[in-house]
Amino acid sequence: IPYITLAPTVTSILFKLNGILIPRCAIVRTSVIFCAIIYDLVDFKDYFNQDMQTLYLSTASLIAWSIKNSMKNRPDLAQVYYPSHYNFLWYGSRSLFLLELARRQDKSLPDVFNRVYSLLSDVYRSDVVKFFQDHVRSDKSSYDDFLGTNDTNIFGKLEPTGEDRIFSTAQTVNILIASFTYFDTNTGRLKLITNEKQLDTIKIMINNSISWLLENAFKYQPFNCFFSGSVKGFNQLPFWYPANIYQFLNGTTFDPDHFDTENQSLMDSIVGVSGYIDETTYERMISQKHFNVSTPTTFNGYNVPGGEFPFWSSQPYTHSVTLLALAQYNNLDD
Template sequence: MDIKKKQNIEKQHISIFLMMMTLHKIVYLLLCICIYYTNASPPIEQVMDKLIKIISEEQVLKPAEYKFPQWEKKLGLYRSEVRLNFFGEPVQAELRKNKYINVFDNNMFATGWIASVLLETNMYGRAPKTIDNEHLSLAVDAIETFHDHNQNESSVPLMTFWSQTYNQTTNAWESTPDNLRDLIADLDDNLERLEDILKVLGIKNIAQLIDRIRSTSEGLKNAFEIPPDFDDTYLNIGLGVQLKLLQDKYPSLYFRWLQTNSNMKKIIDLTLRYSYRPSSPYLDQNTIDPRTYFWMRDFIRDNPQAIIVTTWAQNITEVRTAAQKCIRMPFNLNNVDVTVGANVVYGITSAIMYDLLDFKDYFNQDMQTLYLSTASLIAWSIKNSMKNRPDLAQVYYPSHYNFLWYGSRTLFILELARHQQKVVPDVFNRVYSLLSDTYRSDVVKFFQDNVRSDKSSYDDFLGVNDTNIFGKSEPTGEDRIFSTAQTVNILIASFTYLDGNTGKLKWITDGPQIDTIKIMVNNSISWLLDNIFKYQPFNCFFSGSVKGFNQLPFWYPANFYQYLNGTTLDPDHFDTKTQSLVDSIVGVSGYIDETSYERMISEKHFNISTPTTFNGYNSPGAEFPFWSSQPYTHSVTLLALAQYNNLDK
């Protein structure tokens, strides 16, 4: 073979080799691209579109009547359900998270918040339209059915958690959860059928579940007679403000809302009438649930002239007679819940900032004191970690992330007022100082201390104490989506404002702290985009006030013991096994000096030692019913994504 021919062959071999190398690189590059797009987070717009669709599908568009196992579902409400907080090994955890073991609940709270969040998403975020006029109209109409019908004046925006039915015997309107009421009433008749259904569904531990349903139902019966509350009431006020601000997009709804919610003077009168005033000489004002006093007594000592919003629109004088009409506060006494306080403070702030009717005309000195006292309590409770008793401080609303978000919403609109140079009452500036200091230091530290090992996501308590069949810890993260989304919402509310010129969310300042906050937000958003549909979208937005034996108010120090009829009750000569405390009033009246109170803590009450510690919401033998709403989780996640999408990065 001549040299020239040999050289040509070698060149061909080299060319083939180079072609193979090039082809290999191309294939490798294509493979990398495929892997990248397979593992990459879906575009934020795509996820928001999917969330909007899922939320819309969870609204009741066709009402249904109760006929076990079919639940009553009221037109316009969003899905909300009652579950039992079992935990631990798989068969136990399944009783909590199984899709069939829950009761659909027709309450105002979930729908009110979902509607508000959907509107807020388009007000502050960048997202497709979250809800059309037809679906919002259905929600607003549904919410209107939760007014308190026992008021003797018209258009009073006093609201109930559950809608009311008229009792001809008592001549009064009663608030009750329809499906739970009917299930409990029919429980004995349906036990065999219930067992058969659970067996078909493959549910284990049926006997334990039914036993827990029985014990829970007995405890819930007296909780079904609740009066109106200030949480739902001021949620409704906040919704009214939103409808006013969005009249151009939903032109008729604000005027429809006004028809049944225009009496602002009355709602402020009621807010003050039922407020807690520890230094008042009047029993109706100075007496509070012993659990409330236990955790906030230091605040009361330092703020003796405080006026603090309470949970229920009822007092001792009224409950003495109203109880006979099936309208009574749990344990016949009011309490203070910081989550309720956060919602009331926001409702007041937004109503005055945006001129909701004549609300600000009645913002008198007592109302300003209530506003400042309640906001101060919120800041104090965060800084003091609820005195390590979140079970008492957030007695109805266990989710700490939800509470923190409610409080951050007030800081957000107060920050906005400063940038818009709005003229606001001086007390607003004092509340701004309290909340800005708390949320921009203590709350940030809380997140840094409680972030999971991935430095991106957060857990509250649902499923965190689950195990595998070998007893090894295996958390299921059922409120992880909710808690992580709310963390993003809290950070954005605490560190940004809405620029009126650009419509973008801008960071309040530059500097190292903002850089840290940006990293926290970016990490959580990336995690949400990767995991949003991989976990159960549960939350615990509401619960009963008792989460086990230790949360009963009777075991805490008190100085007021009476029956509803006014006769004295002696806790030292009372047999809880044979005598009932249903018609008792056990509370703390006025202020007890700390030396005396410490001595009372060391004593027994009804022969029970004071529960001085809290071991978490997942305690053996303390399983409790909680309210969860999947569309609420999806809504706050949508809000987080939309606000992130609108950041002036």
């Protein structure tokens, strides 16, 4: 299995490259920066200059675009360390919740936050809802991510075990509540945003999932995948993708068309992108082979043979987000 062979090098230095991870953007660029601004941590507003505001808006735009376009069907590349899509969506929804609160309290904030609010409110109150509607299980109440979905019984027959069902369902509730409510500081309750056209649908979705959690919170494995190894098998290695930087660790460049993969190790090289590659050029590069390997253009899921990878799971985390979902639901004032 390629990943196990490469794990010590891959996980420690990630191919000596900087990576853009959409979930990490949601954590740092939106939630952390916004909290620093709204609570004026260590005079952060003084450092939030035009360059940082541009970066903040660009990152929020990337998050919104990624959600709208389903990560271009390559979550293995866009969510490298954080495979759980439900967890990623929760990261971003918390920012929308804070932005909604700031607007309700008429806080004076840089205009860039209004633009970010428009981006996130649009995607979370339309595309994310559609994602849940498309991925809800047949019971119209619960959700699966990928843990246990391809399990089989002793006869080799598909028998999903729903190992992340509790976690995914609880996070769905948390995302919907964060996206369609605001905190009323006068009453201490969560209030639904009543001017949303699909509010009745949202109520039904939340009610169904809460009922399911109350009935099933201890009937399935409380697993999740909140973090993982960076590579999900041979097809995700960066060497097979378009690049414009090829060099050894000492800075010496090399020609990829004359690299002897039989006698030289790619793990001792740096292969990546510097600057910007225009779309036309990039599409052409995708059609070419890299180190005699065609660029993988499809993703067949996290449960394919040869795509094994280590991941971190926390049962307390599952129980915590479940309690959060139940507590927030109990605090709804509709």
